[in-house]
Amino acid sequence: MSIASFESSTLLIVLPEILLLVLAGIILVVGLTSKRSRDMLLAWLTALGLTGILIITLLYGRPGENDVLIFGGMLRHDWMAFSFKVLFLFAAAMTALLSIDVEGVEDRGEYYALIVVATLGMSLMASSADMIMLFLAIETTSIPLYILAGFMKGDDKSTEAGLKYFLFGALTSAVMLYGFSLLYGFSGDTNIYRLSEALRAGAISPWMIGGMAVLVLVGFSFKISAVPFQFWAPDVYEGAPTPITAFISTASKAAGFTVLLRFMLAVFPVIETEWATLVAVIATVTMTVGNLLALPQTNIKRLLAYSSIAHAGYAMIGLVALSSFGTASVIFYLIGYIVTNIAAFAVVILFARSAGSDEIVDYAGLSRRSPGLALVLLVALLSLGGMPPLAGFVAKFYVFAAAVESGWIWLAFVGVLNAIIGLYYYMTILKVVYLYRSDDEDKPIAIPRSYALVLVICVIAILAIGTLSAPWLDWSIKSALSLF
């Protein structure tokens, strides 16, 4: 693949990133000058700004027929990057709307600006084609998220979450960076798309390459919260402001997957059967650990944390298949998962806003307090559990189909049996919501407009992806093909 020389039109490709930076600046300035009464304004400014950038990306960010490397091979302009940019912008806009009156968050200008900067980092993660760029992108994403996780200064749990997230992240980044440095040392190149050739030509021992693959996998596993680097997830999810939890569990995880897919497929074809087996094992353990540990949880944020660990495992099944359909199934899975998980967290945020609790037992009577909200939770949890006609069903179907296609029958069985465990704990929540009574049944739950908007968008998306999956699948396949 040739590297395109710099022209002014190249700037158009990174227009979304430029605009994100501008937006972050504007928010910061408005935040500095604003009083508390302008919180709403900031939220809507962020959300509308992100939506605007999303539309601009859709209109002008579309890659052409051929994938191009730009800026001396730092970034790659392809469908994979484009699709995920759109997804990140969507998730960030939803997060901004969900943050409108979250309690305990001071300095809202900084808060929203950090969300936008993290989104910028994610966009770069999705398009990085060079190890140096990739590392910078990962850190641009992670550092704002560390701060955001600990943003509620008066709350010990939030502070703990931020610190824990930071320590884990720093450690795994360091290991990953070590892997990068070895790769550079052995191949003399930093560009992802030239590395595999260099590795092959250098006649390096497969064991050595395998070792380097393991080192970089450490960093990626942290981002997608795969076992054994999942330990941070429950505490961070519980402690962080809930909108940020939603953001970390959706956009940040998906960003981790973009890197995982691109890097592993591009750099390590020499040992692809070996690393696929390793990923299959990680996927198995991740699903199983996530689901089993979700069973005894009593706090809904912790439960969703473990469930999101399990979902990383399901998505990895598609990668193991090592086929374009398998990769497409991962992308499709992430699309479905993002809209679903945002819906679930939106309900959690709304409930905590009125009832002041994240404990599952307190959800008793929700179906009488707010039938609509209960129904959204039903849709979201069933989609997570993989029920038709919702997004989660087709997503799981495609992932398992990819596994069967490539002969990974046992992995597909592990996946479906895990899905049953998952369904079990989602149903226990629904049981509390629909079956149990509580003394607070006459206290309704307020649903302000901005939240209602998020709920409606997500539910429509869940249903649309679940019933009319063809266009989404085509889009995923198109994105996946840019990696092969």
Add this chain to the structure above:
Amino acid sequence: MEAPILSIVVFTPIVFGVVLFFFPAERHREIRIFALAGAAITLVLSLWAYFTYDLAVGGYQLIEHYTWVPRLGISYHVGIDGMNAPLVLLTGVVMFTGVLISWGIDDRPREFFGFLFILATGVFGVFVSLDLFQLFFFYEIAVFPMYLLIAIWGWKVTREYAAMKLTLYLFIGSVVALIGGLAMYFASGTHSFSLFALEQAGFSVDFQRFWFPFVFFGFAVLGGIFPVHNWSPDGHVAAPTAVSMFHAGVLMKVGAFAALRVGIMLLPEGARFWAPLILGLATVNVVYGAFIASIQTDFKYVIGFSSVSHMGLVILGFATLNLTGITGAGIQMFSHGVMTALMFAVVGMVYDRAHTREIPKLGGFIKVMPLAGIAFIVAGLASMGMPGFSGFIAEFPIFMGLWQSQPIVAIIAAISIVITAGYIMRVIGRVFFGEMPEEFKGHITPITNFDKIALVILAGLLILIGVYPSIIAPLVESGAQVVLALVGGA
């Protein structure tokens, strides 16, 4: 172009169900009327579909075909033949009578009918599917609402346990079958989920023998096959009346039908290889189910286990792999569906008034609810296989088919007829005749007019098929011939 009758049948319930959720929660009366209207329209539509089917032409009719996910060869593809046409009608009948019986539901009727209607769409969708993906899609839609319906509106003592048990059993079965389905899709090389394409795929003998048990037993869990039948009596008993009717009457047929449609018809060589095991297990179902039913003291458990026993006959009929047996099984699915729905309806009426289901504590109910008593006796006679009732039309061919292929199994299974007669007579004698206990006298209200309409429809169907079998038998036989053409048996 003809009207897309089948799609209208499939989607009418869910449309009504979704609209129901927009009703104000406290308008119980309007909600019920709307639900009844939806059920009545669905019944009329399913009758329309049933009678539009032209037996002289045969084959699959009323076919609709739209590509759904072209990239994977997934279509929305529906059609009816002799096998599924009666099941579509059955679903319409049970849905309508179930709504009639549920008139008295006071706790969140909006959600109750909403979930029930979503379930109905799933059931219709499975029955008319001609695409494997679509079949799975609707199958899961048919199963999940059961969890909520039982857990929320069920019998307080066991509902949480029973609902969870049922759901987990059925999902484990369905996902195992799903993997089998995917294996078939990729092995066929046809790049299509169409059942027709998969029927012609020519899978190797080893492939069929390996995957058949996954697919067949995965679905047969919902058909109540031994030893994974255990969820079913618990589920039936815990469920509210209309849901028990739906569950035993229709949902178990979904499992049996899918096991036939996907297991036997797509992997016929596998079916022949595994038939002895299936015969053995189904015989256990029939005899053991009847025996357990006869020692229950809870009225509803009697009917629950009798369902296990009767569904065993359906699976026995399939496993004969001959025309007589499969025809019998097809009729049995319809006959048992109506019969068990009627029985559960009557059990519900008795329990709502007596607040107990312990058979020794009941008695003399025929005096206060004569119609319910008579209807129950009709159902009981049908379930014993008396000539003149639908059970005879169904069970006789099953045993004939069995006799042709496996005389010993036929003899063993026939023991169940005696046991069934025993427990049915005992229940009728104890509950409806004899002296009514003092505590009930004067407290038992008669059944409502809606209840009566439902009972008359159900009992009428049992007698109608009994005296005029040609309304269903030739139709089912034509369907069985399609199966046999694939299986290639005698």
